Amino acid sequence: MLVRVGIAEMGALPAEREECFGTFVALQRDRARRLAWRLVGGDEAAAEDVTQEAFVRAYQALGRFRGEASLETWFYRILVRQAHNYRRWRAVRTLWQRESVEEPIDPTSAVQSDPGLRRRIAQALDQLSRRQREAFVLVYLEGFTVQECADFLGSPSGTVKSHLHRALVKMRTELADLNDETGDATETGGA
Amino acid sequence: MPSSDERKDLRPDDRRFIQRVADHYTPQPLSAARQATFDRRLSERLADSARLPFLRPAGLLAATCAVLLWFALPSQQVSDPNFKDLTPRSASTPLAQDTDAANTQDITSHASLLAYAYYQSEAQTDFLPAEYLALADAFELL
Numbered sequence: 001m002l003v004r005v006g007i008a009e010m011g012a013l014p015a016e017r018e019e020c021f022g023t024f025v026a027l028q029r030d031r032a033r034r035l036a037w038r039l040v041g042g043d044e045a046a047a048e049d050v051t052q053e054a055f056v057r058a059y060q061a062l063g064r065f066r067g068e069a070s071l072e073t074w075f076y077r078i079l080v081r082q083a084h085n086y087r088r089w090r091a092v093r094t095l096w097q098r099e100s101v102e103e104p105i106d107p108t109s110a111v112q113s114d115p116g117l118r119r120r121i122a123q124a125l126d127q128l129s130r131r132q133r134e135a136f137v138l139v140y141l142e143g144f145t146v147q148e149c150a151d152f153l154g155s156p157s158g159t160v161k162s163h164l165h166r167a168l169v170k171m172r173t174e175l176a177d178l179n180d181e182t183g184d185a186t187e188t189g190g191a
Numbered sequence: 192m193p194s195s196d197e198r199k200d201l202r203p204d205d206r207r208f209i210q211r212v213a214d215h216y217t218p219q220p221l222s223a224a225r226q227a228t229f230d231r232r233l234s235e236r237l238a239d240s241a242r243l244p245f246l247r248p249a250g251l252l253a254a255t256c257a258v259l260l261w262f263a264l265p266s267q268q269v270s271d272p273n274f275k276d277l278t279p280r281s282a283s284t285p286l287a288q289d290t291d292a293a294n295t296q297d298i299t300s301h302a303s304l305l306a307y308a309y310y311q312s313e314a315q316t317d318f319l320p321a322e323y324l325a326l327a328d329a330f331e332l333l
Binding site (some may be wrong): 014025029034037038042044047048052053055056059071083092096097114117118121122139140141143145146164166171172174178179 | 216218232326
């Protein structure tokens with residue numbers, strides 16, 4: 001669940017707001033970075049850049065923040081959009097430079113697990129539509145509620161649930177070996 | 192790992208699958224040193240954004256001008272009568288200039304017609320360079 005920081009806690013004076021924004025960054029930094037890492041496909045440098053850019057944009061627009069939504073909802077909306085912009089830019093760059101479509105995943109950036117499996121999970125997420133991927137990561141991997149996810153994406157809850165269902169079916173099909181609890185998923189990964 | 196209410200509504204095998212994906216697909220936590228680096232870079236970016244706010248509209252204006260110039264220049268070269276003066280066969284009399292202008296319009300319109308006929312008759316996708324097609328495909332996919 002979100003750690004709520006409302007407009008009232010942000011303070012009226014610019015100095016108070018800045019101080020509260022610093023607290024907000026400290027509270028959300030790790031989660032925001034992890035969410036960005038998952039949305040951009042496991043690229044550590046890109047995830048940090050996307051996270052920082054989202055914080056900067058939120059900071060720049062702080063004066064226009066009126067508190068209709070919580071600060072977290074507002075910030076994560078920016079972050080998800082930033083991650084999408086990065087993916088779009090990377091797709092264009094990849095096609096332009098005729099590079100391999102496979103984005104190298106930094107082996108040191110993830111927790112101790114098989115790099116091949118991580119790459120396969122990233123590729124399976126790539127197969128999803130934008131909204132399916134965002135809903136899957138936000139709700140199932142990051143633990144946001146459907147309503148929070150709907151607020152981030154600007155979609156009705158029913159639509160988010162539909163995306164979740166389809167995303168789960170596709171992911172289970174793509175990563176069928178992970179369905180089997182006793183199966184050794186890492187061996188079938190293939191780098 | 193946070194657990195949303197939605198996960199509890201899932202079947203046990205779905206829940207186990209998602210848990211496995213989440214376990215394998217997660218970044219390493221930031222070390223203290225990298226956390227400090229992250230915070231320092233963020234502070235620098237925040238300071239830069241606060242220090243030079245007037246550069247943003249100026250940059251946007253410059254980018255808009257550049258785009259407009261980019262699209263305006265080729266059409267200006269074709270339609271501007273002075274453009275012909277740069278060519279070796281410069282005309283001296285006003286009558287000749289008018290004739291040249293008319294000829295240029297004819298050539299331009301013929302070229303447009305030919306291009307349009309080619310566009311209609313040939314495969315339309317072949318009309319664009321491969322790079323543009325690749326970009327168009329990319330945006331279709333996203």
